Amino acid sequence: MQRTMSRIFWTLGVVVFAGIGQGCAPAPKSVSCSNDGECHALGDRLNYCLESRCVECVGSASCGVDHTCSDGMCVQCVNDASCSLGKRCVEGACADK
DSSP, rough: HHHHHHHHHHHHHHHHHHHHHTOOOGGGGGGSSSSSSHHHOOOOOOOOEETTTTOOOOSGGOOOOOEETTTEEEOOSSSGGGTTTTEEEETTTTEEO
16 A cells, blocks of 8 residues: 555656656646735746636736736737737737747
């Protein structure tokens, strides 16, 4: 029994270490938290702990000029209509068509 448990923990450790070694990092919006301080420690972009996850913004006012808060992240656009004529929205940023 003890040998089986040791083998399970060893295997689990290898799997976790392999994931870290490959650079697996959760997306900012999926990092769990219990307060804003935990989010600040992760980097400059994550300012708030909202509904137990680190986010960059809680409203568009915290994003600055020409950006909006969408799902906790500051983006330049949320759809093509948010961009000027001749541009389209690609991953939250206006780009040439």
